[in-house]
Amino acid sequence: MTAASVGETVLEVQDVSKRFAGVVALDGVSLGLRTGEVHALVGENGAGKSTLIKVLTGAYQPDHGRIVYRGEPVTFARPLDAQAAGISTIYQEVNLVPVLSVARNLFLGQEPTNRLGLIDFAQMHRHTTAILQRYGISVDVRRPLRELGLGMQQMVAIARAVSGDHRVVIMDEPTSSLEPREVERLLEVVDLLRRGGVAVVYVTHRLEEVFRLCDRVTVLRDGRLVHTGPVADISRLELVSRMLGREVAEVARGETRFSDRKTDQATQPILRATGLTRRHVLDHVSVEARAGEVVGLAGLLGSGRSETAKAIYGAQPLDSGSVEVEGAPIRPGSPRAAIAAGLALIPEDRKAEGIVPMLSVRDNIVLAALPRMSRAGFVSERHQDAVVKGLITRLRIKASSPDQKVSELSGGNQQKVLLARVLCLDPRILILDDPTRGIDVGAKAEIQMLISELAEQGMAILLISSELEEVVEGSDSIVVLRDGAVVGQLRAEEVSQDGVMGLIAAARRESDSLPASGGGIEGDATEVDGHVGD
Amino acid sequence: MSATDLAPGRRAIGRADVADWVAARGVYLGLLLLVVFNLVFTPRFVEVDNIRLQFVQVVPVAIVALGMAVVIGTSGIDLSVGSVMAIASALLALYIGYGPLVAITIALLAGAAVGVLNGVLISRFGIQPIVATLALLVGGRGLALVIAQGRLTEMFDPVLGAIGSGQFFGVPIVVLIALGVALVVAVLVARTTFGRYVVASGGNPDASFLAGVPVRRTLLSVYVLSATLAASAGIIQTARLSAADPSFVGNLIELSAITAVVVGGTPLSGGRVRIVGTLAGAMLMQLIAATLISHNLPDSVTRMVQAVIILGAVFIQRPRIAA
Amino acid sequence: MTATTSDRDPTLHLIGDPGEATRAANRRERLARILQRGGAFIVLIVVTLLASLVFGTRFASIDNFLNILEASSFLGLVAVGMTFVIIGGGIDLSVGSLLALSAVLAAFGSQYGTVVAIALPLGVCGLIGLFNGVLIARARMAFFIVTLAALLFARGLAFAVSNEGNKIFHINEDLAVIWLGQGSVAGIRVPIIIAGIAFLVGWVVLTRTRYGMAVTAIGGNEDAARLMGVPIARVKTVIYLVSGLLAGLAGLLVAARSSSGQSTIGVGLELQAIAAVVIGGTLLTGGSGSIAGTLAGVLLLNVINNVINQVGTLNSYFQQVVSGVFLIIVVLVQRYLSREQRL
Numbered sequence A: 001m002t003a004a005s006v007g008e009t010v011l012e013v014q015d016v017s018k019r020f021a022g023v024v025a026l027d028g029v030s031l032g033l034r035t036g037e038v039h040a041l042v043g044e045n046g047a048g049k050s051t052l053i054k055v056l057t058g059a060y061q062p063d064h065g066r067i068v069y070r071g072e073p074v075t076f077a078r079p080l081d082a083q084a085a086g087i088s089t090i091y092q093e094v095n096l097v098p099v100l101s102v103a104r105n106l107f108l109g110q111e112p113t114n115r116l117g118l119i120d121f122a123q124m125h126r127h128t129t130a131i132l133q134r135y136g137i138s139v140d141v142r143r144p145l146r147e148l149g150l151g152m153q154q155m156v157a158i159a160r161a162v163s164g165d166h167r168v169v170i171m172d173e174p175t176s177s178l179e180p181r182e183v184e185r186l187l188e189v190v191d192l193l194r195r196g197g198v199a200v201v202y203v204t205h206r207l208e209e210v211f212r213l214c215d216r217v218t219v220l221r222d223g224r225l226v227h228t229g230p231v232a233d234i235s236r237l238e239l240v241s242r243m244l245g246r247e248v249a250e251v252a253r254g255e256t257r258f259s260d261r262k263t264d265q266a267t268q269p270i271l272r273a274t275g276l277t278r279r280h281v282l283d284h285v286s287v288e289a290r291a292g293e294v295v296g297l298a299g300l301l302g303s304g305r306s307e308t309a310k311a312i313y314g315a316q317p318l319d320s321g322s323v324e325v326e327g328a329p330i331r332p333g334s335p336r337a338a339i340a341a342g343l344a345l346i347p348e349d350r351k352a353e354g355i356v357p358m359l360s361v362r363d364n365i366v367l368a369a370l371p372r373m374s375r376a377g378f379v380s381e382r383h384q385d386a387v388v389k390g391l392i393t394r395l396r397i398k399a400s401s402p403d404q405k406v407s408e409l410s411g412g413n414q415q416k417v418l419l420a421r422v423l424c425l426d427p428r429i430l431i432l433d434d435p436t437r438g439i440d441v442g443a444k445a446e447i448q449m450l451i452s453e454l455a456e457q458g459m460a461i462l463l464i465s466s467e468l469e470e471v472v473e474g475s476d477s478i479v480v481l482r483d484g485a486v487v488g489q490l491r492a493e494e495v496s497q498d499g500v501m502g503l504i505a506a507a508r509r510e511s512d513s514l515p516a517s518g519g520g521i522e523g524d525a526t527e528v529d530g531h532v533g534d
Numbered sequence B: 001m002s003a004t005d006l007a008p009g010r011r012a013i014g015r016a017d018v019a020d021w022v023a024a025r026g027v028y029l030g031l032l033l034l035v036v037f038n039l040v041f042t043p044r045f046v047e048v049d050n051i052r053l054q055f056v057q058v059v060p061v062a063i064v065a066l067g068m069a070v071v072i073g074t075s076g077i078d079l080s081v082g083s084v085m086a087i088a089s090a091l092l093a094l095y096i097g098y099g100p101l102v103a104i105t106i107a108l109l110a111g112a113a114v115g116v117l118n119g120v121l122i123s124r125f126g127i128q129p130i131v132a133t134l135a136l137l138v139g140g141r142g143l144a145l146v147i148a149q150g151r152l153t154e155m156f157d158p159v160l161g162a163i164g165s166g167q168f169f170g171v172p173i174v175v176l177i178a179l180g181v182a183l184v185v186a187v188l189v190a191r192t193t194f195g196r197y198v199v200a201s202g203g204n205p206d207a208s209f210l211a212g213v214p215v216r217r218t219l220l221s222v223y224v225l226s227a228t229l230a231a232s233a234g235i236i237q238t239a240r241l242s243a244a245d246p247s248f249v250g251n252l253i254e255l256s257a258i259t260a261v262v263v264g265g266t267p268l269s270g271g272r273v274r275i276v277g278t279l280a281g282a283m284l285m286q287l288i289a290a291t292l293i294s295h296n297l298p299d300s301v302t303r304m305v306q307a308v309i310i311l312g313a314v315f316i317q318r319p320r321i322a323a
Numbered sequence C: 001m002t003a004t005t006s007d008r009d010p011t012l013h014l015i016g017d018p019g020e021a022t023r024a025a026n027r028r029e030r031l032a033r034i035l036q037r038g039g040a041f042i043v044l045i046v047v048t049l050l051a052s053l054v055f056g057t058r059f060a061s062i063d064n065f066l067n068i069l070e071a072s073s074f075l076g077l078v079a080v081g082m083t084f085v086i087i088g089g090g091i092d093l094s095v096g097s098l099l100a101l102s103a104v105l106a107a108f109g110s111q112y113g114t115v116v117a118i119a120l121p122l123g124v125c126g127l128i129g130l131f132n133g134v135l136i137a138r139a140r141m142a143f144f145i146v147t148l149a150a151l152l153f154a155r156g157l158a159f160a161v162s163n164e165g166n167k168i169f170h171i172n173e174d175l176a177v178i179w180l181g182q183g184s185v186a187g188i189r190v191p192i193i194i195a196g197i198a199f200l201v202g203w204v205v206l207t208r209t210r211y212g213m214a215v216t217a218i219g220g221n222e223d224a225a226r227l228m229g230v231p232i233a234r235v236k237t238v239i240y241l242v243s244g245l246l247a248g249l250a251g252l253l254v255a256a257r258s259s260s261g262q263s264t265i266g267v268g269l270e271l272q273a274i275a276a277v278v279i280g281g282t283l284l285t286g287g288s289g290s291i292a293g294t295l296a297g298v299l300l301l302n303v304i305n306n307v308i309n310q311v312g313t314l315n316s317y318f319q320q321v322v323s324g325v326f327l328i329i330v331v332l333v334q335r336y337l338s339r340e341q342r343l
Helices: A049-056 A079-085 A102-107 A121-134 A150-161 A180-195 A207-213 A236-244 A248-253 A305-313 A335-340 A350-354 A361-366 A381-394 A411-424 A441-456 A468-474 A497-505 A519-533 B015-041 B048-073 B081-098 B100-123 B129-147 B158-165 B173-191 B193-203 B205-210 B215-241 B253-263 B275-294 B299-317 C020-058 C062-087 C095-112 C114-137 C143-161 C178-182 C190-208 C210-220 C222-227 C232-258 C269-279 C291-310 C318-337
Strands: A009-020 A023-034 A038-042 A064-069 A072-074 A087-090 A168-172 A199-203 A216-221 A224-230 A271-278 A282-289 A294-298 A320-325 A343-346 A429-433 A460-464 A477-482 A485-491
Touching (some): A023 A064, A023 A199, A038 A049, A038 A207, A079 A087, A121 A150, A180 A199, A207 A236, A216 A236, A224 A236, A294 A497, A305 A429, A361 A411, A411 A441, A485 A497, B015 B275, B048 B081, B048 B173, B081 B129, B100 B129, B173 B193, B205 B215, B299 C143, C062 C269, C062 C291, C095 C232, C114 C232, C178 C232, C190 C232, C222 C232, C269 C318
Antiparallel strands (some): A009 A023, A271 A320
């Protein structure tokens, strides 16, 4: 095959929209991919990245708009069709068969056969070795894939993806679980693909990779395309602010912070997490919170913010580090022990880790508090009903009755059910991981009000949000994370969007030569705010 | 993936809704139709003796099915119940010389021990329920046969005799025992924290773990419960026959029990336990067998019909995949 | 298949050695592979040698070995099918009943001649296997429910045909079909030869064909296999079809061997087959296994059975206990060895 001339548009998304049960996931997104470019696709939770990828690969059909591939409109009914047409995807989790050998994985379904129809292993192994050597990998291709490191597995996935006539390769956060050395290797391989004329869509949340590797960048937010253009033309800070920028609908609430408390920094912290460490996940993260204080955990997706929350709660395995509540250490690795110590968590992924879909609203609410709502193992229905009804009213949960299945509620009401669940525990420390993600504006405002109210009543709160504005407005102090480590903490008056973005965007290496501090940031940020806000 | 991706669209009442209704409540309709059929076409159906016989015969399956329902509620399965019945039966014969109370206690404890083994393999070592309990299904019956030396042992113990064929105001004692067990399990499922933990662990183990539910302990308890109930079913069966026959007792009962549970509206995917439905399911299968037999259809046909019914019930309950 | 990148610029230095984290896992992996591939063979050899020492020529004679081989051939046929089922991520519980059904149908059909005696059992068992496959692969029903129901149905059908098990059909000794069970070629009995061929074909298909690769891939990671273009439903359906056919073939041979078809045989055979397959090193979770290991597993179970029979004091039910214990130990070892390190 001859390499296509660089710069020709090979795949075009034209005004694509997609909605699910009334929620807009993609809203009129247009995007062109050129041969020989690495195109970064960035955005926070719920920005629409996954939906866009699924539309491109045929897993979803767009409600509106079309996809033009090599100059012709196309419809992919399923991922295999897209693959056959030459668009392949490399998923976050390597999607190969770990127990099969490297060579079998590379050739599955296309094994070379001899005249008898039997697989010619000698030839298959020779070919595999040759192909992998082009990517700088020299391994025994007869060994099971799972014996290789994740990075090399990723490389095999890429080698498989670009075999045959593949012109577009979509990579969904390919480096998220790799070790640093493997990341280097992967970036080199992506560069190799680019030079071979392949168009690469590179989904990532690591700014370093965007600026080091990518030619152009597209930012999605709330299903809309908010920026697309050459990487060279955008500053690190601009990019961060476009990813995190405020939402138009939120302007109505004005500029006032929903937290106006003054916590006494001299009092002893009720929660003290020290040196939380997990290889390649968390690096000596320490967080403190006082009674009545809202501490924000800021950082991009994948910065370690959710992992920190789970580590404090005992749901993330740690290599080292300790969590103390009022000076008393909590047994690690046990959410049950954490709950007993006065902690409560609302996890990031409501569906997978929050609700129990087949159970009723009532059962979901009381689930965590069952031990204290029962006597000798018997559930006290009356006690339970009183609590549940009170919470349904207080949080204004819209359910036909406490017996309604929780899976039938809207996202916002499901989130309120989870809030009710933790309130039942009457916790002293509440950890909220993106509590307003993917819910409607009304419920969002109510939840934010509630957070503020709870803090005023003396609860210590750790708040994580995909929206920078929410963290900044809601928090008394903010711990900023990047690559699993704390890069700075902002207290009281220092808390501002610019401050957080400055810390997130600050270059890791001097060679990256980006504005790191001072007036430049503020100037840029204001400009960006104005641009995005209208 | 965005949080809203999986929200199902609402439509008018369609085939899916009908299937849902049949899955959840169909068993009662089936039972009703069957009773009506028998009232009309089966002579001597309403006689006391016949009714008593139907209830007595359903007891072992019903008791095993109750335990199975709880296991299935955690999205597990227990294939070892038949072998546990055989072990209990063999031990009962072995220790009956020490008096019925000792023998019964040992048989129940042995059942619980098998349950602990199942539960530990599943909850601690992460072995899939079907595999762990399959190993016990293979080894358990062999063990029972080894204990009994492959022989049928007749027993003439007054206490066992009373359990097996005694009556209380005309109601067979085994039926009373079964009702008692059903009541206990029903209370356990509906009124205790354990019951909530069962359905929560089955419905979403990750969320349950984060909500502080002791998921592992719950799994362990569930298999102990199931095996202990199976052991009591084995004791009852032995008492009724006045003989321990480990090569026969509980044969294929795992299938009957699973059928009763699934027909009764408990989904195999877990997250829900229907006690009354399970009892109705067991009764339905019993009545089908009785109906076929009383209309001179042989046992073999009954088996085939049972196979078809279980496939139908599971087919209706199978998880529907979004387009 | 060629990679598109025509880049020949050798700027990338070759890397090969795995990271430190994976090295320990690799050691375990190698140990796992040795145990998985050779474990059953090693135990088989040890048990055979021990038995030879203890029992002398009562055990270690050509005749006795041929007996063991013949006894193994029926279980072996079933186990070959079961190996594919388990590697593909499922279990087929219906094989014992299918074997009985096949034996009954073969004997029943023999009154209409050899062709019917062969075609009827194979046709019916194949059909039930196909039905299993369709329900599991297309309707996505749980495999143990489907095959348990098939177990019940096939046994019921066998009883229905044989007047509730009371009628035992006999096969006329003059019929050619008898040769399948009682004939011999060069001094080796036909069932042994047929089972040998099945193992050979099974080995070639599993290790040397695209179909074998597809089966392994499905068991290893069904979602990935689907994304990689493997026709999941078709491959799975064929797995259960073949398992049914092989159980049918085994039943046919049993009938020919005993000149009769009884509806009560083969109870618990599915469990023996599963035990043999798993002892032979096939992962019960699917995705990995070997036909040669299954052969060793089948022989091992039959050698143990033979030994138990030699020891007068142990009753034959002991074999089931041994199978069950073996199963638990092997599964635990597999679980321990295959535990992957997660980040």
